[in-house]
Amino acid sequence: MMSSSPLNLRRAIIWIGRLLLGGMFLYAGYSKLFLPTMHPHPPIGIALAMFALQVDSYQLLSPRAVNFVSHTLPFAEIALGLLLILGWQLRVWATLTTLLIVGFFAAVVHSYAAGLQINCGCFANSEPLTIMTVIRDGLLAVLAVLMTVFAFMEARSPHPWSAPEKA
Amino acid sequence: MNRRAILTGAVFLVLVSAGLGVSRAFRPAVVSAASPARIPQAAASLSDVDPHEAFGSKSAPISMEVFSDFQCPACKTLFMTTNRPLMDNYVSTGKIYLIHRDFPLPMHAHSRVAAQYSRAAAQIGKLEPVQEVLFQNQEKWEQSGDVDGTVASVLAPAEMAKVRALVKGGTLEAAINKDYALGQGYHVNQTPTTIIHSNGQTYPVVGVVSYDVLHQFIDQLLSQK
Numbered sequence: 311m312m313s314s315s316p317l318n319l320r321r322a323i324i325w326i327g328r329l330l331l332g333g334m335f336l337y338a339g340y341s342k343l344f345l346p347t348m349h350p351h352p353p354i355g356i357a358l359a360m361f362a363l364q365v366d367s368y369q370l371l372s373p374r375a376v377n378f379v380s381h382t383l384p385f386a387e388i389a390l391g392l393l394l395i396l397g398w399q400l401r402v403w404a405t406l407t408t409l410l411i412v413g414f415f416a417a418v419v420h421s422y423a424a425g426l427q428i429n430c431g432c433f434a435n436s437e438p439l440t441i442m443t444v445i446r447d448g449l450l451a452v453l454a455v456l457m458t459v460f461a462f463m464e465a466r467s468p469h470p471w472s473a474p475e476k477a
Numbered sequence: 478m479n480r481r482a483i484l485t486g487a488v489f490l491v492l493v494s495a496g497l498g499v500s501r502a503f504r505p506a507v508v509s510a511a512s513p514a515r516i517p518q519a520a521a522s523l524s525d526v527d528p529h530e531a532f533g534s535k536s537a538p539i540s541m542e543v544f545s546d547f548q549c550p551a552c553k554t555l556f557m558t559t560n561r562p563l564m565d566n567y568v569s570t571g572k573i574y575l576i577h578r579d580f581p582l583p584m585h586a587h588s589r590v591a592a593q594y595s596r597a598a599a600q601i602g603k604l605e606p607v608q609e610v611l612f613q614n615q616e617k618w619e620q621s622g623d624v625d626g627t628v629a630s631v632l633a634p635a636e637m638a639k640v641r642a643l644v645k646g647g648t649l650e651a652a653i654n655k656d657y658a659l660g661q662g663y664h665v666n667q668t669p670t671t672i673i674h675s676n677g678q679t680y681p682v683v684g685v686v687s688y689d690v691l692h693q694f695i696d697q698l699l700s701q702k
Contacts, residue, residue: 352678356701359694363682366690373689427551427667428684436664436681 320460324400327457331407331450332394339387341434357434358384364431368421386410401465404458411454415447523674527652529599532575533568539698540574540674544660547592548585548619551685552669553612559688567695577604579656580668587622592653594628597643598636606631676701 340346345357352360362380365371371379390410393403414432421428422444430437437443523540543560545552560575567573579596581588591611598607610631611618618627629637643649663672663681673680675698682691 348678353701356694356697359697360680362690363686363694366686367682367684369685373687376687376690377693426684429681436683438667438683 320464323456324460324464327453328394328397331454332391335387335391338433339384339391342384345434347435361434364429367428368417370417400461404461408454408458411451415451418444418447526576529604530577532564533573534571535574537571537574538675539572539695540576542576542578542672544578544580544665544668544670546580546582546585546588546668547611548588549668553615555669555685556612559686559691562688572699578660579653580660580665582668587619587624590624593644593649594624594640596649596652597640598628600643601636601639603632603636
């Protein structure tokens with residue numbers, strides 16, 4: 311029966327979401343801290359100050375808020391990436407991930423609609439914010455929402471093969 | 478160790494490897510002065526600076542090239558809110574060498590003319606007041622196309638005569654095109670774009686950034702010296 315298969319659509323989307331979003335968050339946080347595209351790598355202090363400039367270019371936050379976001383987001387992305395991949399307390403971290411990605415999506419849509427000619431700042435490279443960025447972030451937001459909803463559904467009626475999750 | 482833990486560990490290792498691979502694949506995306514392909518360009522751009530188009534000391538620890546279009550509203554915002562305090566606090570104190578680069582976008586009807594007047598004014602040592610008046614009155618001359626009248630409002634008649642002669646001479650176009658080509662070499666495709674050089678590294682900053690955030694970045698760079 312399909313419902314007893316470990317590879318039904320719901321579980322597949324949860325796994326894809328965990329691996330794709332978890333891997334992407336890990337790389338996003340890592341790239342903001344270590345600027346892998348630059349050689350020699352600048353110190354982390356400079357990398358974070360550089361990221362602050364990218365956050366500031368969105369013109370959405372006060373300088374104080376820009377500093378807070380730029381100095382916490384890379385670490386939060388790495389932590390969320392690891393937690394998603396590990397799958398521990400999935401519903402909690404999937405919900406937080408979804409809130410974060412929807413926030414990114416809103417910021418990107420707002421800046422694109424305002425006609426700002428800026429870089430995305432998503433992976434600490436020179437990627438311009440274009441309609442492709444908006445579409446990509448939109449698709450990632452959809453995936454995050456689906457992963458979270460399905461994680462809650464899965465917790466209510468876990469597959470017989472899975473160990474019961476205590477969240 | 479159960480199967481879930483082994484699987485999770487394997488997936489994690491695969492993702493870390495993939496991340497490192499991706500980081501190598503993306504390496505050329507950010508301009509790096511230490512990247513072999515970029516060294517000649519970065520070095521050439523800084524050694525070939527028209528002193529009339531720059532502010533501060535050439536021996537300053539940080540150099541900033543600002544690729545700007547006089548008709549671009551974001552360039553106006555950057556000039557008025559960020560670069561002016563930067564001039565007062567970092568350029569005049571010898572910490573930053575600030576270079577103006579013309580990058581007139583084709584979609585702006587009068588920006589190339591404005592760049593010509595600005596360059597001509599720079600030749601007679603009047604870059605700062607002319608930049609100021611062009612940005613301050615951007616909305617007016619954008620509508621009327623009267624760049625000449627706008628520039629004339631801050632120059633003495635004799636100075637304005639020299640500026641008009643330089644503009645009519647037609648020699649300024651080559652310098653503007655040279656700046657534009659330099660920007661394309663840096664992959665500049667939008668204005669304002671600021672290229673910051675420090676300690677052998679090159680940091681591109683796209684768009685408007687506030688002075689409060691930029692000066693923290695500058696201080697970080699200075700602390701590495």
